[in-house]
Amino acid sequence: MRVLGVDPGLTRCGVGVVEGVAGRPLTMIGVGVVRTPADADLGHRLVAVEQGIEQWLDEHRPEFVAVERVFSQHNVRTVMGxxxxxxxxxxxxxxxxxxxxxxxPSEVKAAVTGSGRADKAQVGAMVTRLLRLAAPPRPADAADALALAICHIWRAPAQNRLQQAVALHTAAATRTAPHTKGRTA
Amino acid sequence: MRVLGVDPGLTRCGVGVVEGVAGRPLTMIGVGVVRTPADADLGHRLVAVEQGIEQWLDEHRPEFVAVERVFSQHNVRTVMGxxxxxxxxxxxxxxxxxxxxxxxPSEVKAAVTGSGRADKAQVGAMVTRLLRLAAPPRPADAADALALAICHIWRAPAQNRLQQAVALHTAAATRTAPHTKGRTA
Structure with missing residues (x-):
């Protein structure tokens, strides 16, 4: 599977594309940062982010997009952006x-380093190792985007198994229903 | 001027179009709510909001869009949406x-009721009066969207005067610069 990871931000939006499946070596397809000028107005910045993401989707055609879930942080202005x-x-x-x-963020850190409380340097080091890169991707937002994509690839089998179990259960229930109905009619 | 006011929200996004200028009676052109199902995933909800806003822009061709500035509130989940x-x-x-x-929100309340701490009923009552409606628009999100549009129309002259003053100052500085240079050369 090919996954585009996005570490969202207005000033720097990290983007990274990884291809592979759980249990096999992964391949980095591309990594970068979509930047918008801090002094531009919010509307222009959002349009620039849209154009940047669209370019990455056009160029790399990912099958999945993994985005960092945003939580409220101390800095309200930053979390809004x-x-x-x-x-x-x-x-x-x-x-x-x-x-x-x-x-x-803690799911991503736990996926690539084994600890949900790992620091940026540790995440960067593991991304470098897992994707067999010559050096950690810079800036940290780019490394985080790759970590998101890796996290998604590794978590997907579990999620797929869960979805399959739900689908099987639903299908079984659907198959059973008319049968039961037939017996009681 | 024609202004589309938007009271943003995922479950209910209030939209209202008002036409007029400060100091003259205002006219409501349209009001409504863009709704998205609470059980849909975030991506589908954002696509639905986009389609709804696009329809309002297509249909009413506003010259300005006024959106409520979002602050961090107690409910983090709501503020994110x-x-x-x-x-x-x-x-x-x-x-x-x-x-x-x-x-x-307090700028909007102050603009239409005279108090930045007015409650929803008071805002609804003033929107009804100012736009000469038969009854307060429902739900409150729709009334808030109209209040945003009214606020923008009434605040625009002051903002325009400020912009004009800045433009005049900049133009004067530009005119002065070559003259000064000429004298010292």
Whole structure:
């Protein structure tokens, strides 16, 4: 599977594309940062984020998009910008019918380092190792985007198994229903 | 001037179009609510908000869009949805080159009721009076969207005067600069 990870932000929106399946070596397809000028007005910044994400979707055609789930932080101004940039990324993917998954920062850290409280350097080091890169991707937002994509690939089998179980259960219930009805009629 | 006011929200996004200028009776052109199902996933909800806003822009061709400025509130989940819906509204307008203004809830309340701490009923009553409606628009989100549009029309002259003063000052500085240079050369 090919996944675009997005670490949302107005000033720097990290983007990284990873291809692979759980249990096999992963491949980095691309990594970068969509930047918007801090002195531009919010509308222009959101349009620039949209254009940047659209370019990454056009160029790399991911099957899934994984976006960091935004939580309220201490800095309200920052969290608003992050929430708004994430909305644009989710909108761009959903408009194309690409499934979007949200992963929390601690899920991502736990997936790539084994600890939900790992620091940025540790995440960068593991991303570098897992994707067999020569050096950690810079800035940290780019590394975080790759970590999101890796997290999604590794968590997907569990999520798929859960979905399959639900689908099987639903199908079984549907098959059973008319039969039961037939017996009681 | 024709202004589309947007009271952003994922479950109910209030929209209202008002036409007029400060100091003259105002006219309501349209009012409504863009709704998205609470059980749909975030991506589908944002796409639905985008489609709704686009329809209002297509149908009413506003010259300005006024959106409520989102602050962090007690309920983090709600404020995230509000920030994300506002991002979509701002994006839709900015993509078309329509200027977007953000007004705080207290600016809007102060503009239409004289008090920044007015309650919803008071805002609804004043919107009804100012637009000469038969009854307060329902739900409250729709009335708030109209109040935002009214606020923008009434605040615009002051903002325009400020912009004109800045423009005049800049132009004067530009005119002065070559003259001074000429004298010292």
């Amino acid at each position: 992050t929430a708004q940039a994430s909305a644009v990324a989710i909108l761009c993917a959903s408009r194309r019918g690409i499934p979007v998954a949200l992963h929390t | 509000t920030a994300q819906a506002s991002a979509v509204a701002i994006l839709c307008a900015s993509r078309r080159g329509i200027p977007v203004a953000l007004h705080t």
